[in-house]
Amino acid sequence: KILAKVREDRKNTWNNQVNTYLQKIGMNYNEIYTLTKIEIKNKVKKWDTQKWREELEKRTSTHIYRIFKTEIKEEQCYDNRLESIILFQARANTLELNKRKRYKQEDPKCELCGYKEENLIHFLIECKELEESRNKELIKKCKDENKELMAGKILFEKDEIEEIKCMLGKMW
Numbered sequence: 659k660i661l662a663k664v665r666e667d668r669k670n671t672w673n674n675q676v677n678t679y680l681q682k683i684g685m686n687y688n689e690i691y692t693l694t695k696i697e698i699k700n701k702v703k704k705w706d707t708q709k710w711r712e713e714l715e716k717r718t719s720t721h722i723y724r725i726f727k728t729e730i731k732e733e734q735c736y737d738n739r740l741e742s743i744i745l746f747q748a749r750a751n752t753l754e755l756n757k758r759k760r761y762k763q764e765d766p767k768c769e770l771c772g773y774k775e776e777n778l779i780h781f782l783i784e785c786k787e788l789e790e791s792r793n794k795e796l797i798k799k800c801k802d803e804n805k806e807l808m809a810g811k812i813l814f815e816k817d818e819i820e821e822i823k824c825m826l827g828k829m830w
Contacts, residue, residue: 683705684701685698685701706730707729719751720750722810722813723751727814735819740827745822748781749813753778755776756768768780770787770788771787778809781829784805788829793825796822
């Protein structure tokens with residue numbers, strides 16, 4: 659009875675917020691009574707994933723991330739170590755590499771080897787000055803003609819995540 663009164667009250671803030679949210683995910687209030695908890699959860703997850711994908715598509719810097727991160731879920735590979743932070747930033751393409759300097763009209767070249775633009779691909783795969791810090795077995799395992807795919811394989815390889823973090827820590 660109390661819920662029915664709240665539902666009838668068009669001025670009730672909670673009621674309005676629930677209605678707004680239900681509209682966003684393409685549901686109406688009556689479906690709450692007819693759908694199972696799992697069906698509701700799946701509808702919300704589907705809507706959430708769609709919005710997440712739409713936001714990723716807007717960002718040009720997340721191309722590798724979009725290819726390799728296929729679902730919203732908590733990653734179990736992160737801890738409080740610097741290597742985990744570097745892995746996270748590399749996956750999201752937010753490492754403080756010199757490519758970002760171009761926005762400030764500063765020189766984006768690699769300070770280690772002098773290459774014209776220090777970007778994620780250059781850092782992970784190409785920079786000759788970082789060659790000794792790379793895990794050669796891991797690099798060999800992830801080899802691909804397409805350097806973006808190779809970088810993605812390196813960053814998102816689940817079986818050797820600790821080796822990847824160790825390598826990134828040495829390189830950084």
